[in-house]
Amino acid sequence: MGELLGRLSAQTSRLVRDEIRLAQREFQDSAKHAAFGAGLGGAAGVLALFGFGAVIAAGIAALALVLPVWAAALIVAAVLFVVAGIAGALAKKQVDEVAPVAPRTAETVKDDVREVNDARHA
Structure with a gap:
C-alpha cells in the first residue's frame, strides 16, 4: 500500500510537471502568433490613419471651394x-461594464487546490 501511494505521488508530480510544460509550449506558440498579428494590426492601423488623414484633407479641400480655407478646416475639426466625444462617451460606458475576471479565476483555482488536497488526505 505504501509503495502504491509513493508511485501515485510520483506519477501525479510528473503529470503536473508535464502538463505545465505543455501549457508553457502552447502559451509560447500562442504568444508568437499574437505578436505577429498585433504587428500586422499595428501596421494596418497606421496605414488607416494616413488614409483617414487624406480623407479629412479632401473634405477640407472640398469645403474650401465655397468657404475660406481656415473656415473649412475649422468646420471639419x-x-x-x-x-x-461621442466615441469617447461610448467607450467609457463599455469600460464601466467590464467585470473583473481575475478574482473569480483565483477563487476557482483555490477551490480546485482545496478539493485535490481534501481528496489526497481522504
Missing part, C-alpha cells in the same frame, strides 16, 4: 471633435 469641429465635426471630428464631436465624433471623438
